[in-house]
Amino acid sequence: MKRLGFLLFLVILGIALSACSSNEDSSKANGGEISGEITVWAHPYTGGAEEETAMWDEMIASFEEQYDVKVNFETIPWANRDQKILTALASNTGPDIFYAIPDQMPQYADVGMLVELDPYLENNDMDDFVETALMATQWKGKTYGLPILQEATTFFYNVDVIEAIGEDPNNLPQIWDEFKKWAEKAKANGYYAMSYPGGGSMNHTLYPWLWQAGGNVVNENNEVLINSPEGLEAFEWINDMYQKGWIPEDSITATDHNGLWLGGKILAVMGSADLISVLQEEGDFDFVISQPLKNKEQYAYGTTGMFVVASNSDNPDAAAEFLKTITNADNQRTFNSLTNFIPTRESAKDIFAEGDPLGYVAANTQYALPGVIHPKGRAIMPLIQAELQAMMAGEKTPQEALDAAEKAIEDELAK
Structure with a gap:
């Protein structure tokens, strides 16, 4: 489906769903009799279908014991999930509850496809949620999902390289200027300072530096914010890293530098929980995990996974209660x-034993922003990427690239 057609479909579907929404008064929110039937769609989160089935069966049983509600659960594949969900909702055969990530949620919420959950959350101990995880569930001041999982991306350092450049693995860089000194030493000793997968997502390339510089891309009022002194500082930082050889030569279009990293040629890479298992299985060196770097701000990227309620649900009260149940502390311990x-x-993070590397990553979720929360968040990524690539290739100055990125975003938002 072409992008324009997809967005038009969202608008038309949103109008239809808003017209038939049964969430007008949320009469049973935070109490009252809950009964009936709901359908839940989720995805496979591991390679073990049997273990996941047992997990969901346990969660569903605990809910059904508390409420007179039958839960119909279905696992759907990740591939083409947007189209499958939208088609099902349009034909009124879709689920009451489905899984979403931060760049999907605002697309759905902006056209009225989701139930606002705030009326249901008064007694849900919302203060226990990590603040950055809740940010990912909100659009224009309203909550449309409850988060069940989170990630945090931060620097993993190769201890052998740290020692080779004469630095201390117990005293890692905290700010940009300190990392710059390490980067220069790495280059002088025949290493790259870090990986920069310029052909991949902006979440792993530009955005962390932009947020740390104090900048942003666009807000919910369609104000384009990227062309600012903070944005220029981030563009210049990336350009300097490339021109000075701190990052690999193919960084303009590369999607990963796994070979160089695992081969001991890179000081640091941005990674999350999945990198831990890779290093434990394939790495031939010790590693240490840092907090995100700080400039004006201290931020990193980290996605949040949430469950949402469709606005054409016949039983939004039961659906909201199910979301509250599966995202309580005990069920989050089981799921994660x-x-x-x-x-x-926060209370469920006690699943990590002292010294568990994943616990070090988990401590950084307080800094983890979920990307650009906007209905056009996905669409503007390649536009910014193209300008960064032109800058790194020497075709544009950082300011020229920034000007062009701003114009491209404005044009996309105007469509």
Whole structure:
């Protein structure tokens, strides 16, 4: 489906769903009799279908024991999930509850496809949730999802390289200027300072530096914010890294530098929980995990996984209660212990034993922003990427690239 057609479909579907929404008064929110039937769609989160089935069966049983509600659960594949969900909702055969990530949620919420959950959350101990995880569930001041998993991306350092450049693995860089000194030493000793997968997502390339510089891309009022002194500082930082050889030569279009990293040629890479298992299985060196770097701000990227309620649900009260149940602390412990993600409730982070590398990653979710929360968040990524690539290739100055990125975003938002 072409992008324009997809967005038009969202608008038309949103109008239809808003017209038939049964969430007008949320009469049973935070109490009252809950009964009936709901359908839940989720995805496979591990390679173990049997273990996941047992996990969901346990969660569903605990809910059904508390409420007179039958839960119909279905696992759907990740491939083409947007189209499958939208088609099902349009034909009124879709689920009451489905899984979403931060760049999907605002697309759905902006056209009225989701139930606002705030009326249901008064007694849900919302203060226990990590603040950055809740940010990912909100659009224009309203909550549309409850988060069940989170990730945090931060620097993993190769201890052998740290020692080779004469630095201390117990005293890692905290700010940009300190990392710059390490980068220069790495280059002088025949190493790259870090990986920069310029052909991949902006979440792993530009955005962390932009947020740390104090900048942003666009807000919910469609104000384009990227062309600012903070944005220029981030563009210049990336350009300097490339021109000075701190990052590999193919960084303009590379999607990973796994070979160089695992081969001991890179000082640091941005990684999350999945990198831990890779290093433990394939790495031939010790590693240490840092907090995100700080400039004006201290931020990193980290996605949040949430469950949402469709606005054409016949039973939004039961659906909201099910979301509250599966995202409580006990069920988050069960879910994230199996899937190796990070709980979004602080109290559930006790699943990590002292010294567990994943615990070090989990401590950084307080800094983890979920990307650009906007209905056009996905669409503007390649536009910014193209300008960064032109800058790194020497075709544009950082300011020229920034000007062009701003114009491209404005044009996309105007469509």
